[in-house]
Amino acid sequence: MTDSSNPQHDPIYEELTLADDRLKLSNWLPPREGIIPHIRFGKRWISILWALPLGAALLVLAIAAAQSLRELENVKAFIEHYPGIAQAAPSIETGFPWWLRLQHFVNMFFMMFIIRAGIQILADHPRLYWKRDCTPGTDWFRFQHEVPMDRVWTDDSVTLPTWLGIPGLRHTIGLARWWHFSVNMLWTINGVLFYVLLFSTDQWRRLVPLTWDVFPNALSTTIQYASLNFPVDHGWTRYNGLQQLAYFVTVFVAASVSIFTGLMQSPAISNRSGWFGKILNRQVARSIHFISFSWFVAFILGHGTFVAITGLRSNTNHMFAGVDSPNWEGFWPFVVAMSIVGMAWWRVSPFTIAHARLVQKAGQFTIGWFKGLLEWWSPTSQLKEKDISPFFWPNGTMPNSAEFDDLVADNFEHYRLRIDGLVNHPQELSLLDLMAMPKQEQISTHFCIQGWSGVAKWGGVTMREIMMLVEPTDAARYAVFYSLADGGDGGRYYDVHKIANMRHRLTILAYEMNGEQLSVLHGAPLRLRCENELGFKMVKWISAIEFVHDFADLGAGQGGYNEDHEFYGYRESI
Numbered sequence: 001m002t003d004s005s006n007p008q009h010d011p012i013y014e015e016l017t018l019a020d021d022r023l024k025l026s027n028w029l030p031p032r033e034g035i036i037p038h039i040r041f042g043k044r045w046i047s048i049l050w051a052l053p054l055g056a057a058l059l060v061l062a063i064a065a066a067q068s069l070r071e072l073e074n075v076k077a078f079i080e081h082y083p084g085i086a087q088a089a090p091s092i093e094t095g096f097p098w099w100l101r102l103q104h105f106v107n108m109f110f111m112m113f114i115i116r117a118g119i120q121i122l123a124d125h126p127r128l129y130w131k132r133d134c135t136p137g138t139d140w141f142r143f144q145h146e147v148p149m150d151r152v153w154t155d156d157s158v159t160l161p162t163w164l165g166i167p168g169l170r171h172t173i174g175l176a177r178w179w180h181f182s183v184n185m186l187w188t189i190n191g192v193l194f195y196v197l198l199f200s201t202d203q204w205r206r207l208v209p210l211t212w213d214v215f216p217n218a219l220s221t222t223i224q225y226a227s228l229n230f231p232v233d234h235g236w237t238r239y240n241g242l243q244q245l246a247y248f249v250t251v252f253v254a255a256s257v258s259i260f261t262g263l264m265q266s267p268a269i270s271n272r273s274g275w276f277g278k279i280l281n282r283q284v285a286r287s288i289h290f291i292s293f294s295w296f297v298a299f300i301l302g303h304g305t306f307v308a309i310t311g312l313r314s315n316t317n318h319m320f321a322g323v324d325s326p327n328w329e330g331f332w333p334f335v336v337a338m339s340i341v342g343m344a345w346w347r348v349s350p351f352t353i354a355h356a357r358l359v360q361k362a363g364q365f366t367i368g369w370f371k372g373l374l375e376w377w378s379p380t381s382q383l384k385e386k387d388i389s390p391f392f393w394p395n396g397t398m399p400n401s402a403e404f405d406d407l408v409a410d411n412f413e414h415y416r417l418r419i420d421g422l423v424n425h426p427q428e429l430s431l432l433d434l435m436a437m438p439k440q441e442q443i444s445t446h447f448c449i450q451g452w453s454g455v456a457k458w459g460g461v462t463m464r465e466i467m468m469l470v471e472p473t474d475a476a477r478y479a480v481f482y483s484l485a486d487g488g489d490g491g492r493y494y495d496v497h498k499i500a501n502m503r504h505r506l507t508i509l510a511y512e513m514n515g516e517q518l519s520v521l522h523g524a525p526l527r528l529r530c531e532n533e534l535g536f537k538m539v540k541w542i543s544a545i546e547f548v549h550d551f552a553d554l555g556a557g558q559g560g561y562n563e564d565h566e567f568y569g570y571r572e573s574i
């Protein structure tokens with residue numbers, strides 16, 4: 001399709017390629033296995049598998065200890081005084097209303113997608129850090145081998161089983177993010193509604209501890225459970241201290257922490273948050289997000305176990321039928337609910353692989369507007385020279401052409417940046433022309449979609465300045481950046497930005513990095529810096545900029561190379 005308002009494209013237009021709408025295994029990245037997750041203690045990396053024997057030993061010890069404790073007179077007295085449910089805890093007389101049961105199920109259903117897609121996202125850069133610069137060797141958690149030092153390591157992603165990640169294949173972060181973000185939004189709506197309903201009825205009193213007594217009661221409950229002589233269950237009307245604390249932390253604390261640390265990983269939000277974005281920087285937010293995720297997983301396993309061993313019949317009667325009865329009314333709805341979750345679990349990865357483009361479009365429809373909203377914020381956060389990262393991961397497919405080699409040979413003396421399309425004054429600018437224009441320097445954080453980040457000082461010309469020179473016409477709505485390099489799948493690398501996003505003060509064409517001429521590795525002669533977007537939107541080795549009315553006729557029509565080939569979103573401010 002050619003748009004009449006894009007009369008003549010830049011010549012590189014011919015070099016763009018179509019892309020498959022499915023995730024074709026035959027030409028996707030070959031699988032690469034990671035390792036069992038390891039956590040670093042000082043210099044030693046310990047496998048998390050050690051948690052199994054250690055956990056089993058601790059469990060046995062805890063049972064033995066709890067049983068011995070319960071023989072002691074003062075422990076007996078303590079348990080008698082604090083039987084498990086705080087004396088002052090109010091009794092809920094309205095049982096488990098239908099909305100609560102429905103929302104509990106919907107929440108469980110959504111969590112399945114969120115957790116699995118979240119693991120997939122992590123698998124694209126399977127390391128966690130406490131520092132923004134992600135220097136190899138400073139990670140505290142990984143399920144990938146050590147970073148090899150003998151080559152430029154650009155892709156750290158590992159393969160997951162398709163039953164675990166969504167969709168499991170290596171480097172499917174684009175698709176996983178649609179699931180993660182879209183379902184996150186639905187989950188948040190469900191959660192907010194749940195809060196509203198909780199607090200507009202008396203149900204909130206189940207979950208919110210109202211007296212300090214909850215702590216000794218939680219301790220008492222723990223001893224009783226651990227001794228395998230369980231406390232009397234009054235779950236229909238009141239939760240015991242341990243339940244109350246665990247539910248409270250999950251529903252109110254972990255949920256908020258996850259949402260908040262998720263948002264703080266966004267370049268648009270973080271680069272707008274000043275000092276706060278520095279303290280809770282991308283890697284701190286990412287690590288806390290992971291710890292919160294771990295809490296959810298531990299909670300789900302623990303909760304599931306307790307549902308089963310503290311009276312499966314009455315527990316499922318309460319939560320799946322809303323009755324307190326000696327029959328099995330709730331058990332079958334429970335089985336049906338779990339089957340629905342199981343079916344979705346089983347189908348979602350194959351579906352995503354077969355209908356990748358559909359997942360991308362549905363995701364765009366569901367959550368794309370939110371990502372677009374964040375672009376209105378002009379990023380402002382600047383860092384100091386001392387914040388510059390000692391290490392900055394390189395990423396992308398290097399230029400590989402005689403044309404480029406010739407440019408490098410004379411240090412880009414013959415390089416010309418073409419600016420054309422819907423502009424009043426098309427230009428061909430040399431590097432010297434660009435350097436003669438007002439220069440702007442900025443120290444900012446780079447956010448790669450895969451998860452790493454880094455700080456550098458960039459020097460170059462603002463896109464504002466460029467646009468004053470070429471004067472985009474009223475019909476121009478997007479700026480297309482064409483690279484001198486191809487993308488990983490063949491065909492030119494390109495990316496499309498909304499023109500409004502090009503007017504932000506920190507959007508520049510950089511020819512310097514950390515006070516020196518930009519290296520070829522990082523995009524020489526010219527690369528884009530657009531501080532409210534993820535890294536892949538910042539085209540390196542820029543050859544031409546074209547202003548267009550529409551991007552549907554470029555490549556596969558999704559707004560960029562990774563959008564076409566890897567199902568990313570074209571506005572990725574988070």
Ligand SMILES: Nc1nc2c(c(=O)[nH]1)N[C@H]1C(S)=C(S)[C@@H](COP(=O)(O)O)O[C@H]1N2
Nearest residue numbers: 394395396397448483493522535536538540
């Ligand atoms: N032409 C081109 N530009 C590109 C890429 C690429 O593959 N080709 N990779 C992008 C990605 S995913 C990132 S994170 C940044 C990396 O920039 P850096 O190598 O300076 O860290 O470049 C972006 N620009």
Ligand SMILES: [Mo]
Nearest residue numbers: 448449535536
């Ligand atoms: Mo990236």
